Amino acid sequence: MPLEDKVGQLFVMHVYGHSATDPDQADIDTNRRELGVRDAAELIARYRLGGIIYFGWANNTRDPHQIAELSRGIRKASPAVPVLISVDQEHGVVARVGAPATLLPGAMALGASGSHDHAREAARIAGAELHALGIRQDHAPDADVNVNPANPVIGVRSFGADPEAVAGFVTAQIEGYQSAGIATAAKHFPGHGDTTDDSHTELPHIHHTREEWDRYDAPPFRAAIAAGVDSVMTAHIVVPALDPSGDPATLSHPILTGVLREELGFDGVIATDSLAMRGVRTKYGDDRVAVLALKAGADQLLNPPRPDVAWHAVIDAVRNGELTEDRIDESVLRVLRMKAKVGLLSDDDPAPAPTAIGTPAHLAAADRIAEATTTLLLNTDGLLPLSPATHPNILVVGADPRSPSGTTGPPTTVLADTLNALGFRATALPTGTAPDEAAIEKAVAAAQGGQDAVLVTTYNITTHATTRDHTQAANTALTDTHAEAHARTHRATDHPDDAGQATLVAALRTTGLPVVTLAIRNPYDIAHLPPVDAALASYSWTDVELRAAARVIAGRAAPRGRLPVPVRRADDPAQVLYPIGYGLTY
Secondary structure (H helix, E strand, O other): OOHHHHHHHOEEEOOOOOOOOOOOHHHHHHHHHHOOOOOHHHHHHHHOOOEEEEOOOOOOOOOHHHHHHHHHHHHHHOOOOOOEEEEOEEEOOEEOOOOOOOOOOOHHHHHHHOOHHHHHHHHHHHHHHHHHOOOOEEOOOEOOOOOOOOOOOOHHHOOOOOHHHHHHHHHHHHHHHHHOOOEOEEEEEOOOOOOOOOOOOOOOEOOOOHHHHHHHHHHHHHHHHHOOOOEEEEOOOEOOOOOOOOOOHHHOHHHHHHHHHHHOOOOOEEEOOOOOOHHHOOOOOHHHHHHHHHHHOOOEEEOOOOHHHHHHHHHHHHHOOOOOHHHHHHHHHHHHHHHHHOOOOOOOOOOOOHHHOOOHHHHHHHHHHHHOOOEEEEEHHHOOOOOOOOOOEEEEEEOOOOOOOOOOOOHHHHHHHHHHHOOOEEEEEEOOOOOOHHHHHHHHHHHOOOOOEEEEEEOOOOOOOOHHHHHHHHHHHOOOHHHHHHHHOOOOOOOOOHHHHHHHHHHHHOOOOOEEEEEOOOHHHHHHOOOOOEEEEOOOOOHHHHHHHHHHHOOOOOOOOOOOOOEEOOOOOOOEEEOOOOOEOO
16 A cells, blocks of 8 residues: 555544535535535545544434435445444434434443443444444443543443443443444543543543552453453543653553553554544644654544644654654554454445334334433432322423434423323423523422422532542542534533522422422432432433333333442532442332
8 A cells, every 4th residue: 555545544534414425515615614625535535534433513414314325425435445434322422323223321321220231232233223324433332430420521421430340331332332243442541530621622631540540440441452342542631640741641652552552452443532622732733643643552543623734744754754654554454454354345345224223123122221220319208100190290390401312302391291101291391401590480380380290300410529539539439613513512511500400409399399300411410409309310311211211200110220320429529428339219
C-alpha cells in the first residue's frame, strides 16, 4: 500500500448526510464547510479512509432502510480495502440508531439486573441489528467504574461502582457483540469513572494513586483484554499517577504503550476518543494531536476536527522521520486484522438487511430484560404496587429532559400512556428539569383536582462534592460545532435544577397525596429529595425502561433491580444510605 493509503486506514471520520452520494443540500453545505468535501464518497476518496462513524446529529441514522442504503453506498465507494462503519450504540442514554430498531436497557440498568445473561443477550441483539445495517464496529461496552455521583459524562453509561462487577458485565457484553459479528471497544482507558469534569469541553484530571487505579479502574480493562476485546478507546484525561507529564492519556506513551500494551498485554486496536473534544486539544494544536496520538501508541484516529490538517500532519511526520513507516504499518495491520475478523475482507460478507431490525422477538426480549432492572429503593407502608381499585387517578409530573433515541415522547407522557393501558386514569404534566414557581403551583393544583397519587420523575439531582471526597468514600465502601453536538449526546443535558426539583416534590407532599418518585437517570436523586412515600430508579428515560417501571408501579411485574452503585448522603458522602446490592421487592 502507498503511504497515503496506509495513513488513511488509521482515520475514522464522521460525514453529514443520509446518502453516500446524494445527501441533502444542507448536508452538502456543512460537509464543504467543515470537511472540504461534498459527501461520504468524496471523503473516502480524498483521504483513502479506513472508517466512518455514524451520528444522529450528522443525519446518518434516520431509519433502517436509509441506514442500510448509506452503508451500501459507503461500501460501493470504498477502495480495495472496505471502510469499517462504526457507531456509538451503548443503549440507554447513548444510542445513535433509534426506533424501529430495538432499544435496550443501558449499562447501569443491566448492572442493576445482576444478570450477565441479560447483558450478553442485550449485546447479541444490539449487535445483530447493527450488523444488519452494515455497521461492523460498536464503540461499546463502557468499562468505566462510576465511583463519583457527580460525574457529568459517564454516570449511567457505567455498569456500576464495583470494579469486579463491572468487569463481569464488560466481559458478557463483549461476548454478546462478538457473537453477532461486531467488533467491540472497551472505553475509556485508563478509566473515566471518577471525574467532575467533562472531557468533551475541558481536560479532566483523575487523582487516583497508582494503587487506587490498579484496584478500581484497571479490572474491567483487564477483563476486556482477557475476553478478546477488539479495541480499547482512550480517554482525554490526565492521570498523574500513570504519567506525570500533564498530557492526556490519548497522547501519553507511558499510558498507551507502557501500561496498556506492555503491562496489560493488549495487542488489539487502540482507538482514540473523538479528537474534536476539547479535552485533547487544550495543550496541543490540531496539527500535532494526531501525530502525538500515534507516537503514544494509538491505531485509530477518531473524528479529527480538521481532517485535512491531521491527515497531512501524519504524512509529513513520516516523511520527516518523526514517525517511521514501520510504526504506521503496525497500526495498519491491527486495523486490517479487525476488519478481517468481522468479515469485511471476505467476498461473501453479507449485504445490509434492514428487515431484521426491531423484530417481535427482539422487542419482547428488550421488555423482558428491562423488567429485571427497575429498582425499588423505598416503599413506605407497602404503598406499591398501586392498583386501579385503590388509586385509579394518577398525576405524572416531573422532568422532561431532551429525549434520547428510543423515546416516543416526554417521560411523563410515556409513563401516563403505559399506566392508562394498565387500567389507570393517568394524566401527564411535564414540569421540566428546572421547575419554577409557576410550574410547581400548576402541578400542585393539578394534584388537588381529584388525583389519588402523584408520580414524579426526577432527573440527575447530583451532589457537588469534590472528586476526591468520592474516591475516599469509595475506598471505604469497597475495602467546535460537531464537537459540541457530540458532547450533548453524552453528558447530562438540560441543566437540572436540584432545588427546583426538590421544591416540587416538597410542594406535592403538602397535598396529602401519596408521592412516588422515579429517578430516570442517575439513581442518586433520592439522597437530595425530601421524604416521599416510595422511590424507584429506572436508570434511563427510554421507552423500554419507562414501560418496565410503570409495570412495576402497577404490580404487573415485581421490582428485581439491585443498586449497582451506592447512594450516599448528600451532606456527608462517607455515609451510605443505600449500599450496592440494595433493592426492595414485593
